[in-house]
Structure formats: C-alpha cells, structure tokens
Amino acid sequence: MTAPIAIIMGSQSDWDTMRHAAETLTALGVAHEARIVSAHRTPDRLYGFAKGAKAAGHKVIIAGAGGAAHLPGMTAALTELPVFGVPVESKALSGVDSLYSIVQMPAGIPVGTLAIGKAGAINAALLAASVLALGDEALAKRLSAWRTKQTDAIADRPEGAA
Numbered sequence: 001m002t003a004p005i006a007i008i009m010g011s012q013s014d015w016d017t018m019r020h021a022a023e024t025l026t027a028l029g030v031a032h033e034a035r036i037v038s039a040h041r042t043p044d045r046l047y048g049f050a051k052g053a054k055a056a057g058h059k060v061i062i063a064g065a066g067g068a069a070h071l072p073g074m075t076a077a078l079t080e081l082p083v084f085g086v087p088v089e090s091k092a093l094s095g096v097d098s099l100y101s102i103v104q105m106p107a108g109i110p111v112g113t114l115a116i117g118k119a120g121a122i123n124a125a126l127l128a129a130s131v132l133a134l135g136d137e138a139l140a141k142r143l144s145a146w147r148t149k150q151t152d153a154i155a156d157r158p159e160g161a162a
Helices: 012-027 043-052 071-078 096-103 118-133 137-152
Strands: 005-009 032-036 060-065 083-087
Touching (some): 005 118, 012 032, 012 083
Parallel strands (some): 005 032
16 A cells, blocks of 8 residues: 655655655654656646555645745646645745745635644645544544644753742
C-alpha cells in the first residue's frame, strides 16, 4: 500500500527544509514517502503524480517549494486531495517570494499555506497527521501525546530565575 502522506518538493535542495516534515511524521508513526516533483523541470512527472495520487492511496500531500513556488498550487489544481504548501526559504527574498506564490491561489484551488522554512514543514506534518487522525484513533492518541510532550517541555520560569 502507498503511504497515506506524500511529501513532494521541487529540488534536492528543498530537502533541507522538507526533512523536518518527514522527521515529524516518523516521530508520530505516520507512513510517508518523499519525492522530487518539479513543476518547472519535470512537469510530466508532476502531472502523473498529482493525477494518480488519490488512486495510489495518498490521502494528503505536503508540497514544499522555493522561488516561484508553483508546485503546491499546480498540485492542488490537479488533485482533489488536501495539499499543504511549505514555502522554502530562498536566498534572494528569504522565502517571502515562495510564501506569496503559495498563498495567492485563486478561489477554487485551495492550498493550506504554512510558515516559511522548518516551522512550516513541521506544522504541515502535524496538520496532515491531524487530518488522518480524524479516522484513526491510535494516531489521534499519538498526536495528543506529542502535543502534551511539547507542552510539558516548556519551563514555568527561565533557568537561573528566582
């Protein structure tokens, strides 16, 4: 069976950001697969992936892209599955260009847009897991435990304070 979550990115360099989504899903025990699917350099690969994602068994797609950042929007235009877009930080404009490209989708082509970079990748994984947890009580419990652990890790006072 295909993993329920697909993580796609436009290039190998995007993995530095998108690996955080993969690591978060692994920590939650959620099966996923990652692949490079460039909207610009491999448009036929993108088309085939997006059109076949639902039939292949994917339930949610996390798409990371930098620069022009067309991957999340083009993917959302080609599939009925939920797509969460992660703007990858770029050297030229610090990822703001990617954020604007992903967040400015026309009505009817929704892309859930996350923060730029690592935080966005982690939150995309948590959102994807939350979607799956609606129909998976065991995952819902793991997600709840993850959030509790995060909350419990926050100290009441700064170190060294009286």
